[in-house]
Amino acid sequence: xxxxxxxxxxxxxxxxxxxxxxxSVFASIVxxxxxxxxxxxxxxxxxxxxxDDIISSADTVKNRLHYLFRRLVHSIxxxxxxxxxxxxxxxxxxxSNIELLYRLLTDSDHLNNDNGGSQRLLVVGTYRDGEVQADxxxxxxxxxxxxxxxxxxxxxxxQLATLNKSDTNALVSEAIQLPIRQxxxxxxxxxxxxxxxxxxxxxxxxxxxxxKLLHPSLAERRWIWDLDAIRALPIDDSVAVLLxxxxxxxxxxxxxxxxxxxxxxxxxxEKSLCVLLEADESLTPCFExxxxxxxxxxxxxxxxxxxxxxxxxxxxxxEEKGECHYGIGIQLVRxxxxxxxxxxxxxxxxxxxxxxxxxxxxxxxEDLWKDHSLSIPLATINMKAGxxxxxxxxxxxxxxxxxCGISFLPETQWDTNYGLTLRLYESACLACYINTRxxxxxxxxxxxxxxxNTFEDKLNGLFVLVQTLTSSxxxxxxxxxxxxILNKLGESFPDEVTPRExxxxxxxxxxxxxxxxxxxxxxxxxxxxxxxxxxxxxxAYALPYIFMIKPRLLPLLxxxxxxxxxxxxxASES
Numbered sequence: 001x002x003x004x005x006x007x008x009x010x011x012x013x014x015x016x017x018x019x020x021x022x023x024s025v026f027a028s029i030v031x032x033x034x035x036x037x038x039x040x041x042x043x044x045x046x047x048x049x050x051x052d053d054i055i056s057s058a059d060t061v062k063n064r065l066h067y068l069f070r071r072l073v074h075s076i077x078x079x080x081x082x083x084x085x086x087x088x089x090x091x092x093x094x095x096s097n098i099e100l101l102y103r104l105l106t107d108s109d110h111l112n113n114d115n116g117g118s119q120r121l122l123v124v125g126t127y128r129d130g131e132v133q134a135d136x137x138x139x140x141x142x143x144x145x146x147x148x149x150x151x152x153x154x155x156x157x158x159q160l161a162t163l164n165k166s167d168t169n170a171l172v173s174e175a176i177q178l179p180i181r182q183x184x185x186x187x188x189x190x191x192x193x194x195x196x197x198x199x200x201x202x203x204x205x206x207x208x209x210x211x212k213l214l215h216p217s218l219a220e221r222r223w224i225w226d227l228d229a230i231r232a233l234p235i236d237d238s239v240a241v242l243l244x245x246x247x248x249x250x251x252x253x254x255x256x257x258x259x260x261x262x263x264x265x266x267x268x269x270e271k272s273l274c275v276l277l278e279a280d281e282s283l284t285p286c287f288e289x290x291x292x293x294x295x296x297x298x299x300x301x302x303x304x305x306x307x308x309x310x311x312x313x314x315x316x317x318x319e320e321k322g323e324c325h326y327g328i329g330i331q332l333v334r335x336x337x338x339x340x341x342x343x344x345x346x347x348x349x350x351x352x353x354x355x356x357x358x359x360x361x362x363x364x365x366e367d368l369w370k371d372h373s374l375s376i377p378l379a380t381i382n383m384k385a386g387x388x389x390x391x392x393x394x395x396x397x398x399x400x401x402x403x404c405g406i407s408f409l410p411e412t413q414w415d416t417n418y419g420l421t422l423r424l425y426e427s428a429c430l431a432c433y434i435n436t437r438x439x440x441x442x443x444x445x446x447x448x449x450x451x452x453n454t455f456e457d458k459l460n461g462l463f464v465l466v467q468t469l470t471s472s473x474x475x476x477x478x479x480x481x482x483x484x485i486l487n488k489l490g491e492s493f494p495d496e497v498t499p500r501e502x503x504x505x506x507x508x509x510x511x512x513x514x515x516x517x518x519x520x521x522x523x524x525x526x527x528x529x530x531x532x533x534x535x536x537x538x539x540a541y542a543l544p545y546i547f548m549i550k551p552r553l554l555p556l557l558x559x560x561x562x563x564x565x566x567x568x569x570x571a572s573e574s
Contacts, residue, residue: 007068013392014065062393066100070107077120089306090127090140096394098143101125105153106146129159162196171198175205176214176223186214189231199305203242204233206294210246243311250293255315257286258295262313263324263355267302271347275335276328322362329355333377345388353385357404372410376417379408383424390431399431399440414451422452426460433464441468455488459534466538470545479549482542491535491560497552509559512566527569536561540573 012018077083087093087101105123132138147153163171169187173180180187194200208214213233214225247255260276260283261268268276277283290296295308303309316324332352356378360369368374382405389398405424413421425444432441441464448461462485469478483493494501516524527533539557547554565574 007071010065011068011072014069062096062395065393066103069100070104073104073121074107079120082120082122085121085123087123087125090125091131091138093140094394094396095139096396098139102143102146106150107152163191163198163201164196165191168194168196168201171201172205178222185227186225186230189227193230193233199307200242203246207242207246208233210249243308244315247295247312247315251289253282254286254289255312257283258290258312259316259320259324260328261287261290261296261301261303262309263321263328263358264351266306266309267300269347269351270300272332272351273301275332275348279331318362322359322366325355325362326359326368329353329359330374333374333381336381337377345384349381349384349388353382353401353404356381357401360404360407369408375408375410376420379405379417379420379424381405382408383420383427386424386427386431390427395431395434399428399435399437402428402431403440418453422448422457429461429464433468438468438472456531456534459485463538463541466541475545476549479542479546482538486535486538489531489535489538491539491564493553493556493560497550497556502552502555505556505559509562512563516566521570524565525569527565527571527574529568532564532568533571533573536564536571536573 008018008022073083090098093101101123105121127140132140132144148155165188168191169180169184172187172190173183176183190201190204194204205214208225208230213229214223216222217224247258250258264272287296287301291298294304295312296302297304303312313321329352332348332355336346336348336352382401386398386401386405389395389401402424406421406428409421409424410416425448429441429444429448432438432444445461445465449458452458452461462481466478466481466485469475469481486493527536539561543554543557546557561574565571
């Protein structure tokens, strides 16, 4: 009741499980079953204009997504069945997600309408205060202030302090199954060594076991330890140092497998993992060994802690990291192109793009980037990742992908790969506009205007320019630009308009519409002329603003939209 079918479809892009929850909705969707050859043709020869819906709704798509997610939460959370959301590692949150969380919490729908004090939603967020407090401009700091000042959010701060001596002793006592009075001396030494950090304490105890400083005794039938030797252990600056020392004692094959896994971050997604295991079956026993060591969790390939992942990753030099990312990225890219999945979005597209882009960042001057046989595939993968990011409102990531895609294009990009190049520059231009990167947007727009073959190919870029001028308050310049473009499209308007001319135009449209009923207009044929559609789009965009600049043009624009729609077919702007 709270979500329409279209809303469910949009949310399914972020939560695929909705497809199984609402099969009837997705069964009615007509999908594109074009052949692989058609997809390849589309990349190189299709009209490279971006989807009209993406451009026209760029300012509102994020708001719509946030609204739909709030409606989803509201439909799930009930006073008798409240909802708990746990959000970990908020110190790494990006602006899009923290804004979604803020809107979700400050939406009064999470309060019981019958009783303002009854909550439907509880969010538990964790973050490392040391990282947030160390940066005065940290994104999370600003939002924490907003949460505290909001009348709709009740905030409780829970400080998780380090373990005190008593807690450390209780943990040690439980781990080696001895009374706390017998473990007190050992616990005091470990408390000094670890400063009460639970993860550090766990790793130090494991290190003591590995070095036989803490071991079970058959003679005494309990754990025993060498307190003086433990006391003499060097104090590491961090848990990572201790973990690195431990990791370097592992078999070389296992270290190599863990380094590959660390390049993906905290975990490897299932689809990417399948590609890796298909190419190298020796990874399977290595990952199983890592699970036994407690380095990976029991299911999938996920590090048991992000510090462990970082320690493994830091074992590699910058050059080794670059080579590892490159090898993984090329493997994923080849899989996409061999299965013809590169021409439409695939779950591993993001992973492939990230690995390749990290490799180029770490090895920017390597000759391997001069391989022209790879330039187009790498640009294509980044284009698909960028466009997909735009669809899910992750505009900053989209811009990063698109810029990387452009960097992979050969120097003769506009001559040899016109369609792909235009599509990348158009998408990047739009992403810059949404991210308010006017300087970069101007650079991309200049390339579009300079290198496109037809005026129609310039229209997406020009429309982004019009939107930028409008949002920056330059309404007069924006409207002049629209009138210039319309004139190029064959829809000219006079500089001066008399009341008589307005009356004549209105009467002409009235006479035209007199012959149509409401039913006729509802069932009217759809517009199938891209040039006319652009004219309608520009005129419809100008309507709210032209009244402030040239008010007498307003009725002429409106009437021209009606006339073109009657003559050529209707569109959403009609």
